[in-house]
Amino acid sequence: MSERLMGKSCVVTGAGAGIGRSVALAFAAEGARVVVNDLDGSAADAVVEEVSALGAEAVASYEAIGTVAAAEAVINTGFEAFEGVDVVVNNAGILRDRMLHNMSEDDFDRVIQVHLKGTWACGRAAVQRWRPLAKQEAERGEAPRHRKIINVTSASGLIGAVGQSNYAAAKMGIVGLTKTWAKELGRLAINVNAIAPAALTAMTEPLVQDPEAAKQRYARFALGRYGSPEEIAPGFVYLASKESDYVTGQVLCIDGGLVI
Ligand SMILES: NC(=O)c1ccc[n+]([C@@H]2O[C@H](COP(=O)([O-])OP(=O)(O)OC[C@H]3O[C@@H](n4cnc5c(N)ncnc54)[C@H](O)[C@@H]3O)[C@@H](O)[C@H]2O)c1
Numbered sequence: 001m002s003e004r005l006m007g008k009s010c011v012v013t014g015a016g017a018g019i020g021r022s023v024a025l026a027f028a029a030e031g032a033r034v035v036v037n038d039l040d041g042s043a044a045d046a047v048v049e050e051v052s053a054l055g056a057e058a059v060a061s062y063e064a065i066g067t068v069a070a071a072e073a074v075i076n077t078g079f080e081a082f083e084g085v086d087v088v089v090n091n092a093g094i095l096r097d098r099m100l101h102n103m104s105e106d107d108f109d110r111v112i113q114v115h116l117k118g119t120w121a122c123g124r125a126a127v128q129r130w131r132p133l134a135k136q137e138a139e140r141g142e143a144p145r146h147r148k149i150i151n152v153t154s155a156s157g158l159i160g161a162v163g164q165s166n167y168a169a170a171k172m173g174i175v176g177l178t179k180t181w182a183k184e185l186g187r188l189a190i191n192v193n194a195i196a197p198a199a200l201t202a203m204t205e206p207l208v209q210d211p212e213a214a215k216q217r218y219a220r221f222a223l224g225r226y227g228s229p230e231e232i233a234p235g236f237v238y239l240a241s242k243e244s245d246y247v248t249g250q251v252l253c254i255d256g257g258l259v260i
Contacts, residue, residue: 004241006031009082011074013065013122014092016043018201019152021050022229023089023236028056030237035078035085037061037092057082065092066113071121075129084133087148087240088126090119090174095203097163108166115170120177123149123192127185134188144189146245150236151178151194153251155259158196175251182249191248193239198255200226222257 010027014020016038024034028051036051036058038044044060051058059081063070078085094114096107130147137145156164157171174194181192200208204226208214218224235254238244253259 002030004030004237004243005087008032008086008240009035009078009084010087010089010240011035011037011061011078011085011122011126012089012091013037013074013118015047015089016040018203019197019199019229019232020089020091021047022233023091024058025050025054026230026233026237027087027240028054028058030241031056032087032240033057033059033082035059035061035074035081037063037065037074037077039064039092065090065118065122067117068121068125071118071125074122075125079129085126085129085147087150088122089150089152089236089240090122091152092118093152093203095164095167097167099163100165103165111166112170112173115167116173116177119151119174123151123177123181127181127190130190131188134190146189146191146242148240148244149178149181149185149190149192150239151192153178153194153196155196155198155253155255158251158253158259178251179249186248191239191244193244193247193249194251195232195235195239196251196253196255196259197232197235198226198258199229199232201229220258221255222260225256227254227256 010032012024015024015036036047041062048058061074061077063074154171156168178194
């Protein structure tokens with residue numbers, strides 16, 4: 001086990017699979033304690049077991065991200081299990097792709113709720129707990145203790161994508177939250193950044209099932225391929241660690257040169 005996140009408590013939403021799972025494991029490998037949130041309870045439990053096998057502590061949270069109540073519950077899980085939370089990764093997400101003319105109201109609302117409202121609510125719940133702590137620390141004259149929010153956006157949230165008006169709107173909104181929160185919260189030493197990943201997961205595998213569709217998709221990447229979730233996770237470790245204490249309001253694309 002390495003030590004870049006030793007002593008940190010981290011909440012990762014949607015951590016039962018894909019990128020979130022890799023982030024939870026990478027955080028644990030760096031010494032963090034992890035709240036593994038996923039609405040798929042058995043997936044969350046399995047990742048908790050994987051984290052424990054690394055010799056790190058983890059606790060599961062089965063909240064469905066997208067409401068204030070779920071956000072408060074997942075952040076509370078971290079405070080109760082680990083007596084604090086230092087890092088929140090807003091990763092949980094779904095797709096409901098349709099062209100604009102046949103996208104239903106439910107397709108639009110669900111994607112906005114999970115990604116945009118879920119990110120907003122989890123950030124809000126964390127900051128409501130962190131603000132009084134940061135103020136007390138300042139009053140005691142302690143050096144600023146950096147706390148971190150890492151949001152997850154997408155190429156769609158930076159340049160748009162056909163069939164994703166719901167998802168692009170949510171992911172562009174998440175960039176707006178990231179930059180706004182960085183400005184609001186910097187004075188409390190809360191760093192807020194976002195990652196725009198591209199990785200082969202359950203979310204993206206259907207897009208490359210057909211060989212011709214895969215060829216066309218890979219042609220959009222400078223590096224000619226999707227990454228693995230394990231290639232994305234180190235960026236999250238960096239943004240969670242002390243090494244990024246002077247970085248805020250940024251969007252880091254870890255996408256094989258998809259957005260350049
Ligand atoms: N894979 C990519 O190439 C890619 C590209 C850009 C952005 N992203 C973003 O990265 C994040 C992770 O995507 P992924 O590819 O790992 O997807 P994934 O489908 O492999 O994993 C998502 C996980 O989130 C969980 N989840 C879904 N809705 C939830 C909710 N409301 N509450 C709690 N858990 C929930 C799922 O059960 C699943 O375990 C998403 O925000 C996605 O939009 C992924």
